[in-house]
Amino acid sequence: MNAGNEPVGENGALLNNTQDRITLTVKSFATFREIMDPQIRMDFLKGATIRTLLTELTGRYEGLGELMFAAPGTLRDFVNILKNGRNVHFLAGLDTPLDDGDVIALFPPVAGG
Amino acid sequence: MDGYAGKMVYADLSAGKVTIKPTPKKLKKEYLGGRGFGIRLLTDMVDPKVDPLGDKNVVVYAAGPLTGTGIPLGSRYEVSTISPLTGTAMSANSGGVFGWKMKKAGFDAVVVTGKAKKPVYLMLDNGKAEIRDATHLWGKTTGQTTDAIMEELKDDKVRVSCIGPAGEKLVLFACIINEKTRAAGRGGVGAVMGSKNLKAIAARGDLPIKAADEELLNVVKDRVRKKIEDNGIEKALHNYGTAVLINIINENYVLPTRNFQSAHFPNAEKVSGETIAKTILKKPKGCYACIVQCGRVHEFDDESGEGPEYEPDWAFGPDCGIDDLKAVARANNICNEYGLDAISAPTTIACLMEMAEKGYVKHPIRFGDAKGMLKLVEQIAKREDIGDELAEGSFRFATKYGHPECSMSSKKQELPAYDPRGIQGYGLATATSVRGGDHVYGYMIYPEVLGAPEKLDPYVTKGKPQWVKTFQDLTASIDASGMCLFTSFALDAQDYADLLTATTGMKINPAELLKIGERIWNLQKLYNIKRGFGRKDDTLPARLLNEPLKEGAPTGQVWRRDEMLDEYYTLRGWDAEGTPTKGKLKGLGLA
Numbered sequence: 001m002n003a004g005n006e007p008v009g010e011n012g013a014l015l016n017n018t019q020d021r022i023t024l025t026v027k028s029f030a031t032f033r034e035i036m037d038p039q040i041r042m043d044f045l046k047g048a049t050i051r052t053l054l055t056e057l058t059g060r061y062e063g064l065g066e067l068m069f070a071a072p073g074t075l076r077d078f079v080n081i082l083k084n085g086r087n088v089h090f091l092a093g094l095d096t097p098l099d100d101g102d103v104i105a106l107f108p109p110v111a112g113g
Numbered sequence: 114m115d116g117y118a119g120k121m122v123y124a125d126l127s128a129g130k131v132t133i134k135p136t137p138k139k140l141k142k143e144y145l146g147g148r149g150f151g152i153r154l155l156t157d158m159v160d161p162k163v164d165p166l167g168d169k170n171v172v173v174y175a176a177g178p179l180t181g182t183g184i185p186l187g188s189r190y191e192v193s194t195i196s197p198l199t200g201t202a203m204s205a206n207s208g209g210v211f212g213w214k215m216k217k218a219g220f221d222a223v224v225v226t227g228k229a230k231k232p233v234y235l236m237l238d239n240g241k242a243e244i245r246d247a248t249h250l251w252g253k254t255t256g257q258t259t260d261a262i263m264e265e266l267k268d269d270k271v272r273v274s275c276i277g278p279a280g281e282k283l284v285l286f287a288c289i290i291n292e293k294t295r296a297a298g299r300g301g302v303g304a305v306m307g308s309k310n311l312k313a314i315a316a317r318g319d320l321p322i323k324a325a326d327e328e329l330l331n332v333v334k335d336r337v338r339k340k341i342e343d344n345g346i347e348k349a350l351h352n353y354g355t356a357v358l359i360n361i362i363n364e365n366y367v368l369p370t371r372n373f374q375s376a377h378f379p380n381a382e383k384v385s386g387e388t389i390a391k392t393i394l395k396k397p398k399g400c401y402a403c404i405v406q407c408g409r410v411h412e413f414d415d416e417s418g419e420g421p422e423y424e425p426d427w428a429f430g431p432d433c434g435i436d437d438l439k440a441v442a443r444a445n446n447i448c449n450e451y452g453l454d455a456i457s458a459p460t461t462i463a464c465l466m467e468m469a470e471k472g473y474v475k476h477p478i479r480f481g482d483a484k485g486m487l488k489l490v491e492q493i494a495k496r497e498d499i500g501d502e503l504a505e506g507s508f509r510f511a512t513k514y515g516h517p518e519c520s521m522s523s524k525k526q527e528l529p530a531y532d533p534r535g536i537q538g539y540g541l542a543t544a545t546s547v548r549g550g551d552h553v554y555g556y557m558i559y560p561e562v563l564g565a566p567e568k569l570d571p572y573v574t575k576g577k578p579q580w581v582k583t584f585q586d587l588t589a590s591i592d593a594s595g596m597c598l599f600t601s602f603a604l605d606a607q608d609y610a611d612l613l614t615a616t617t618g619m620k621i622n623p624a625e626l627l628k629i630g631e632r633i634w635n636l637q638k639l640y641n642i643k644r645g646f647g648r649k650d651d652t653l654p655a656r657l658l659n660e661p662l663k664e665g666a667p668t669g670q671v672w673r674r675d676e677m678l679d680e681y682y683t684l685r686g687w688d689a690e691g692t693p694t695k696g697k698l699k700g701l702g703l704a
Contacts, residue, residue, distance in 0.1 A: 027364070029357075029360045029361060029364075029387065030349045030352070030353055030357050030360075030386070030387065031345075031348060031349055031352060033387060038387075067345075076345065077564075077565060078345060078346060078563065078564050078565045079564075080361070080563070080564050082364055082365065082666075084665065084666055085364060085365055085366040085665035085666035085667070086666035087365075087564070087568065089564070089568045090568075090570045090572075105361075105364040107361050107364075108345060108349060109344070109345035109346040109348075109349060109563075109565075110346060110349040110350075110353075110357045110358065110361055110563065111346040111349070111350060111355075111357075111358075111559070111563055111599065111602045112350065112354075112355030112356065112357055112358035112386075112407075112422075112423040113355060113358075113423065113424075113552060113553055113556060113558070113598065113599070
């Protein structure tokens with residue numbers, strides 16, 4: 001598993017030019033933690049989006065795609081993804097661009113009260 | 114049969130007399146049960162001028178028609194009274210097993226009036242009711258009281274709903290505890306019990322609870338069970354409990370921290386549901402007929418108990434600047450043992466912490482002081498030292514010292530675990546709540562943060578008044594039905610209507626269901642108006658309207674009351690002061 005030491009682009013190729021790179025912190029919670037690491041750092045090429053990130057993650061962690069997506073490209077109801085505390089649903093959804101230093105939080109359906 | 118036990122107990126403690134009467138048909142039709150029964154009976158019987166802790170106040174215990182019918186999550190009962198904390202008509206909801214037992218004992222509701230000369234408890238026993246001496250129980254914790262009654266009756270199947278020392282001492286936010294750990298938590302319902310010298314209600318019996326159409330009910334039960342099981346939310350509740358919310362609310366930058374001075378707690382992970390699951394959790398636990406089991410049984414060191422649920426976890430944790438999970442769990446256990454509301458107790462302590470740090474009160478407590486916090490919880494419960502002043506709630510305490518702005522309350526009841534500045538509709542729901550600061554009379558966190566039934570932008574006010582009204586009315590119906598509010602994560606109005614139709618035999622459609630809820634809401638509102646409440650009270654602490662959030666995505670946000678309140682009143686059919694119009698009351702059968 002690449003936990004951030006080897007930067008990869010959208011197609012998995014190693015990134016050599018640091019100027020083209022962005023670094024993210026990705027956090028997972030609740031039942032997602034039963035499948036993936038609670039917190040990892042990941043590098044991407046500039047221009048990457050939430051969709052890029054999820055493609056990478058679902059490739060890495062077996063079973064995550066099934067928990068996260070109802071159909072290809074469609075998140076399950078009640079799955080929430082935050083970019084620096086803002087739900088990407090109110091940004092550009094899966095096409096929300098990623099920026100260097102972003103903290104991305106991934107939540108499965110949760111409730112309480 | 115119609116899902117109801119069919120009878121109600123009227124216990125006049127002044128006269129030492131109990132009377133049993135049939136449950137009125139009209140009451141069932143117009144108010145269903147639970148909160149509906151409580152608010153109707155209370156507002157009929159109690160003059161709005163009475164002192165909530167005087168002998169003229171009334172306490173109503175009521176289950177719903179769906180309580181104890183075997184429907185998944187159909188376990189709830191409500192305690193209604195005039196709140197000594199807020200002065201509003203109040204209802205507090207509890208789960209566990211007691212509501213079911215009350216019906217198995219033969220009763221839909223218990224109406225307690227007057228004041229006993231000495232401590233008593235009320236025994237509900239297979240269709241009979243009796244007032245018994247409780248002198249020997251006075252001073253005991255809720256656990257000791259429960260054990261003592263079971264021992265006295267030589268019956269481990271009897272279930273007990275009681276107060277602890279905090280209720281006896283009239284702490285204004287004392288609660289009622291059944292089965293040692295389930296709370297009718299808010300509004301000081303336990304203090305009203307204490308004021309009547311009523312230590313407990315115990316129930317046992319094996320009388321039948323039958324639905325009008327058992328065959329149809331089984332079909333609907335299977336449908337709702339499948340919807341609950343298929344809903345991913347219920348799995349997270351089972352695995353991590355309600356405290357699973359700590360991280361998500363914190364990551365949204367709306368987790369009130371250090372008495373709402375910020376909305377992000379860097380050490381939230383240490384008190385999160387995920388951490389509970391991998392450290393102190395012994396096993397999950399559910400109420401009667403629960404297939405979710407969000408309750409937490411914990412064990413660590415010499416400590417054992419249940420919880421902490423999300424609200425006390427947040428309140429003793431981030432709101433007090435504390436990241437020591439064991440201290441939080443211990444504080445929660447003290448609340449259960451002494452019978453304290455585990456939201457108002459810690460948030461009142463958080464208020465003291467801010468005032469002490471700012472020099473408004475001379476006291477050594479500071480944010481993050483877990484040991485000092487634990488001491489204060491016991492002092493409040495016993496009304497010892499500064500605990501005697503804190504036992505009046507944060508609003509009265511902060512006002513006494515000249516700084517009411519330090520009380521994070523609405524209508525004198527402490528606010529729950531969400532910062533309204535970053536969740537506009539939730540702010541409106543809690544500001545207009547007819548029982549004061551509250552989150553479960555219209556849980557807008559669901560659409561605005563958790564994204565269901567659809568995702569609503571939490572920073573936007575447009576459209577929120579309609580959502581708030583619908584959530585408030587639907588919740589009132591669910592509270593009247595006897596179902597757990599958590600079913601609303603998976604079920605819709607049609608599901609509840611079908612469950613009620615099959616159980617009661619009354620033809621209830623979603624529109625009728627919402628109308629019953631709206632009737633309850635308006636009745637509660639009308640009563641509050643008679644006690645002097647108006648538009649001025651439908652608001653939140655000035656801090657939340659004037660001081661913008663400073664961290665994360667909601668940076669710069671304040672709660673924008675003026676963009677929503679007039680529209681909310683109009684949608685409710687109320688005038689600009691928030692008073693229901695004659696036309697509205699006529700439409701609801703309240704004129």
